[in-house]
Each structure stands twice: as C-alpha cells, then as structure tokens.
Amino acid sequence: MIVARSLSRKFGRFLAVDSLDFHIDRGRVVGFLGPNGAGKTTTIRMIAGYLPPTAGTVEVDGLDVVRAGREVHRRIGYLPEAAPLYSEMRVDEFLKFRARLFGIERSKRRRAIDLALRRCSLDEVRTRPIHQLSKGFRQRVGLAAALLHQPPVLILDEPTVGLDPAQIREVRALIRELAGNHTILLSTHILPEVELTCDQIIMMARGRIRAQGTISQLQQTGDKTPRYLLETNSSKPENAIREMKGVADVQSVVMDEHWRRVTVVAAAGTPDLREPLAATVAKMGCSVRELHREAASLEHLFVQMIADAEAHAAESDGGRQAGQKGEEA
Amino acid sequence: MSRVITLTEREVRSFFLTPVGYIVIALFVVFASLVFNAGFEQGQPASMQKVFRWGMWILLVVCPAITMGLISEERRLGTFELLVTSPVREFEIIAGKFLGAMAFLILMLTPTLFHVALLEIYGRPDYGELACGYLGLLLAGSAYIATGLLASTLTTSQLLAYLATFLGWLAVLLAFVFAPTFLDDPWLTFAFASDPIPRLHDFAIGLIDMSNVIYFVSIAVFFLIVSNRVLEAQRWP
Numbered sequence: 001m002i003v004a005r006s007l008s009r010k011f012g013r014f015l016a017v018d019s020l021d022f023h024i025d026r027g028r029v030v031g032f033l034g035p036n037g038a039g040k041t042t043t044i045r046m047i048a049g050y051l052p053p054t055a056g057t058v059e060v061d062g063l064d065v066v067r068a069g070r071e072v073h074r075r076i077g078y079l080p081e082a083a084p085l086y087s088e089m090r091v092d093e094f095l096k097f098r099a100r101l102f103g104i105e106r107s108k109r110r111r112a113i114d115l116a117l118r119r120c121s122l123d124e125v126r127t128r129p130i131h132q133l134s135k136g137f138r139q140r141v142g143l144a145a146a147l148l149h150q151p152p153v154l155i156l157d158e159p160t161v162g163l164d165p166a167q168i169r170e171v172r173a174l175i176r177e178l179a180g181n182h183t184i185l186l187s188t189h190i191l192p193e194v195e196l197t198c199d200q201i202i203m204m205a206r207g208r209i210r211a212q213g214t215i216s217q218l219q220q221t222g223d224k225t226p227r228y229l230l231e232t233n234s235s236k237p238e239n240a241i242r243e244m245k246g247v248a249d250v251q252s253v254v255m256d257e258h259w260r261r262v263t264v265v266a267a268a269g270t271p272d273l274r275e276p277l278a279a280t281v282a283k284m285g286c287s288v289r290e291l292h293r294e295a296a297s298l299e300h301l302f303v304q305m306i307a308d309a310e311a312h313a314a315e316s317d318g319g320r321q322a323g324q325k326g327e328e329a
Numbered sequence: 330m331s332r333v334i335t336l337t338e339r340e341v342r343s344f345f346l347t348p349v350g351y352i353v354i355a356l357f358v359v360f361a362s363l364v365f366n367a368g369f370e371q372g373q374p375a376s377m378q379k380v381f382r383w384g385m386w387i388l389l390v391v392c393p394a395i396t397m398g399l400i401s402e403e404r405r406l407g408t409f410e411l412l413v414t415s416p417v418r419e420f421e422i423i424a425g426k427f428l429g430a431m432a433f434l435i436l437m438l439t440p441t442l443f444h445v446a447l448l449e450i451y452g453r454p455d456y457g458e459l460a461c462g463y464l465g466l467l468l469a470g471s472a473y474i475a476t477g478l479l480a481s482t483l484t485t486s487q488l489l490a491y492l493a494t495f496l497g498w499l500a501v502l503l504a505f506v507f508a509p510t511f512l513d514d515p516w517l518t519f520a521f522a523s524d525p526i527p528r529l530h531d532f533a534i535g536l537i538d539m540s541n542v543i544y545f546v547s548i549a550v551f552f553l554i555v556s557n558r559v560l561e562a563q564r565w566p
Binding site for chain 1: 331332335336339342343346347406407408410411412413414415416417418564
C-alpha cells in the first residue's frame with residue numbers, strides 16, 4: 001500500500017532522511033518509532049505529500065505521491081503533528097469545511113460527518129468552538145477530519161502526544177478499531193505505544209531505518225540471550241539446571257524459608273527452555289509456582305539502536321573533523 | 330470551482346470570528362468618515378469625491394491588514410499543512426484567499442453607504458458617480474490585496490507581511506508624489522502614466538476609462554500569478 005524507495009530529504013546541507021526503503025501492506029498498522037529528531041515527521045510529510053523528497057520516490061496505492069498529488073491526497077487521511085485546526089471554527093463547521101474540500105457530495109456529507117463524530121466520540125462537543133476544547137478533544141477532531149472521506153490510508157503523526165493516560169488509551173483503542181478498514185501509519189517516540197497498537201515497526205534514528213519488522217521478528221533479533229525467571233521450593237536447584245543443555249548461567253536468590261527465585265540465562269540460539277526447566281524441577285520432586293520467559297524487550301533493542309546510531313554519528317563526525325584537520329595541515 | 334467557494338467562505342467567516350475583522354472595519358470607517366466629514370458642508374456638492382480621492386491612502390493602511398494573515402497565519406499554526414494535503418490545487422488556494430479578502434473588502438465598504446444616505450437626505454447625489462467611485466475603490470483594493478497576498482505567502486509573520494505590503498506601496502506612492510522634483514520630461518510623463526492616484530481620481534469624478542480598469546486588474550492578476558508560482562515552487566521544487 002505504501003512503498004518507499006531510497007526516499008531522502010535534505011534541508012540545506014542537513015540530510016534529515018537518508019534513503020529509506022520500506023514496504024507497508026494493506027490493512028497493517030505500522031509504527032514509526034524513533035527518538036525526537038529521527039526524521040519521522042519529515043518522512044511522514046513526504047508520504048502525505050506535504051514535503052517533496054529531494055531524492056527517491058514514495059508510492060501510495062501504486063501512485064507516485066509527487067506526480068499524482070491530488071489523487072494521492074484523496075486516498076490519505078492525514079493528522080499532522082499537534083493536530084492543527086482552525087480554532088475559531090465550531091467542530092461541525094470545521095468538519096463540513098473539510099468534507100467540502102474533499103468533494104464529499106452534499107447528500108452524503110451529513111452522514112459522513114455524523115459517522116466521524118460518532119467514531120471519535122465527539123457528539124457532545126459538535127457545536128463547540130474548537131478553541132474551547134481540551135487537547136484530547138482537539139486531537140480527536142483532527143482524527144475525525146482525517147477519517148471523513150473514508151481514506152484507505154491513515155497517517156497520524158504523534159497521535160497521542162500531550163494527552164493524559166485515559167485519553168491515550170481511548171486514542172489507542174480507536175486506532176485498533178480503525179485498523180480493520182485502513183492501512184495506518186503512525187509515528188511515536190513512545191515504545192509501549194507501538195507495542196500496543198502496531199503490527200509492524202520501523203525504527204528510525206538519525207534519518208535512517210535501523211530495524212524493521214513485526215514485533216515478534218524484532219524481539220527475536222533483540223533477544224539473543226533470553227532469560228527465564230523461575231520460582232521454586234527446591235533448596236538447591238542450581239546444579240541440576242546448570243547441567244541442562246543450552247543454559248549459560250544460573251543464579252538464585254532466597255525469597256523466604258521455602259521459596260527461591262532463580263534466574264536462568266540461556267545460551268544464544270537456544271530453543272524455548274520453559275518446558276525443560278519445569279521438567280527438571282519436577283524430576284527433583286519440587287514444584288514451580290512461577291515460570292516465565294522474559295519477553296525480549298523491544299526497549300532494549302530501541303535503546304541499543306539509538307546508542308549505535310549516536311556512536312556511528314559521533315564516529316563519522318570524528319572522522320570528518322579528523323579529515324578536515326588533515327586538509328588544514 | 331466549488332472548492333474555491335468553500336475556501337472563500339471559510340476565509341470570510343474567519344474574518345468575523347476573530348477580532349481582526351472588526352478592528353479593520355472600524356479603522357476604515359473612522360478614516361473614511363473623517364475624510365467624508367471634512368467635505369460635508371453647506372454649499373458643497375453632494376458627492377463622496379473626497380473619500381474616493383483619498384481612497385488610495387486609506388486603503389493603503391487598511392488592505393495590508395486584511396491580507397497579512399491569509400497564508401502566513403495558516404503556516405504558523407500548521408493548518409496550511411492540512412490545506413495543501415487535501416485535494417486542492419495551489420491556484421484554488423490563491424483564488425479562495427483572494428476572493429475571500431475581496432468579499433471582506435466589499436463588506437468593509439458597506440458601512441460607508443451611511444454617507445450616501447446622508448447625501449441623499451441633505452442633497453441630490455449623482456448615483457452614477459458614486460457607483461463609479463466605489464468601483465475605483467474595489468479595483469485599487471484588489472491591487473493592494475493581491476500584493477498583500479504575495480507578501481503573506483513569503484513569511485510566517487503577519488507583522489512582516491503587513492509591513493512589506495504597506496511600506497512597499499508607500500514607497501511607490503511617495504515616489505510618484507515626488508517624481509516631479511527629480512524626474513524630467515520623457516520620464517515624468519511615463520511616471521505620471523503609471524501613477525495609480527490620478528487613475529483613482531478619474532473613478533472619483535465618475536469617469537470609467539478602460540485603461541484605468543486594465544491598469545488595476547493587471548496589477549492584481551500579476552501578483553496573483555506570482556503568489557501561485559511561489560506556492561507551487563514551495564511544494565514542488
């Protein structure tokens with residue numbers, strides 16, 4: 001549905017987005033994840049047709065965004081960063097204005113507006129001026145405006161920024177609800193957000209894609225040495241566990257007179273150890289009251305990725321400076 | 330076309346949903362009334378010639394205030410991003426903004442009909458001449474508005490847009506006023522021919538000269554085309 005090929009954007013001499021390649025299938029919810037300044041908004045603006053790329057192409061539904069301009073705009077519902085709205089207008093006035101701009105016929109306009117208001121739970125504020133609304137409501141008005149013309153693609157730049165936890169949950173629920181009928185691309189710098197709402201993640205830092213894939217794919221790449229947590233009433237479980245295949249390290253902590261908490265670090269590339277661990281404890285005639293594999297944290301991968309990107313940037317900056325010094329000498 | 334009307338409508342409404350519209354109208358009415366009053370005496374002809382003659386200067390102060398926010402404010406607030414990512418063409422944006430400002434200009438001129446009513450009560454005004462004067466104000470206003478629109482596409486600051494339009498035109502008008510002191514004949518004739526003020530005076534005395542109409546219309550069209558180019562260039566370099 002959305003295909004980018006060596007998509008790049010320069011601002012003056014600053015390369016904000018550096019040859020991105022990605023492919024988003026129809027009906028997916030995809031998260032652009034990255035620290036602030038990673039190039040997420042620039043990328044999103046190029047897909048939405050606001051900023052032309054300086055190199056490369058991006059296609060939406062098979063149409064080149066730059067060349068097909070208006071045809072692409074009809075297929076996209078776009079919520080820019082911070083949900084800009086005409087604050088002097090009333091909510092229903094604003095939606096009517098947007099509906100007319102998108103060429104929704106008069107006979108269908110009423111229904112389209114009602115549907116968008118209902119989906120975004122805006123009925124109670126439909127006649128209020130936008131400037132009187134809270135941040136959460138404004139965000140939802142922006143979302144309702146993006147949904148009006150029933151676009152196959154929704155692009156949401158930081159849809160939950162500045163909202164309180166309850167509002168964030170509502171927006172997430174709404175995004176999940178919309179997922180069936182739309183291909184959704186959203187950006188965020190908040191990790192749990194993508195874990196909770198997205199099928200696919202594109203991690204960006206310093207203008208480049210550092211990792212992409214489904215959550216489980218990314219977890220596998222991040223999860224080279226999985227850890228297991230085990231609570232057992234065995235008094236000396238370490239030796240038996242250490243002898244198991246694929247176990248790299250075992251540590252245990254006494255919790256009380258009966259129970260111990262054991263942390264098992266597996267060797268890289270070991271298949272799931274949960275069953276063998278339970279079996280081992282059972283063989284000793286003891287019981288297990290808790291056993292889980294620590295979900296490879298995306299956070300770990302995310303932090304790692306940012307650190308790598310920074311290190312790389314520092315290195316190339318260092319190199320450049322050294323080069324300049326060389327030239328000066 | 331329907332998108333242009335949609336944009337025009339929103340523009341006119343937004344003038345009246347923010348204080349700017351009312352302030353601009355109040356300012357214009359005060360200026361126009363002061364000038365009108367100065368010539369409203371016993372024995373004077375029942376006309377608004379003074380208001381129309383001074384129109385170029387009154388509109389110089391007022392028109393940049395109408396246009397200063399047209400695009401710059403949308404850019405500053407980010408709504409411009411929503412506008413250009415909806416299926417509208419650049420020229421539709423420019424046309425919508427221009428027509429919105431023109432509609433506002435017409436609404437701004439309507440309170441001066443009160444002056445016309447006074448003339449009717451105290452004398453026998455020539456309605457042909459009055460209509461002609463109003464046409465002159467609209468044409469002069471369209472030239473200012475198109476220029477102001479261009480200024481507004483070039484900055485995100487309303488103040489800058491206002492100053493660029495106001496000072497630009499002030500310089501032009503003053504140059505014509507003082508032209509006789511520093512220009513000699515072949516050039517002076519040429520300068521006089523391109524001076525907007527005598528052209529507006531023609532309208533004020535009820536004279537519709539096609540060259541005057543074309544003069545103001547072509548200024549407006551020229552600046553609208555340039556504004557459109559600027560928007561296109563910003564979007565598709």
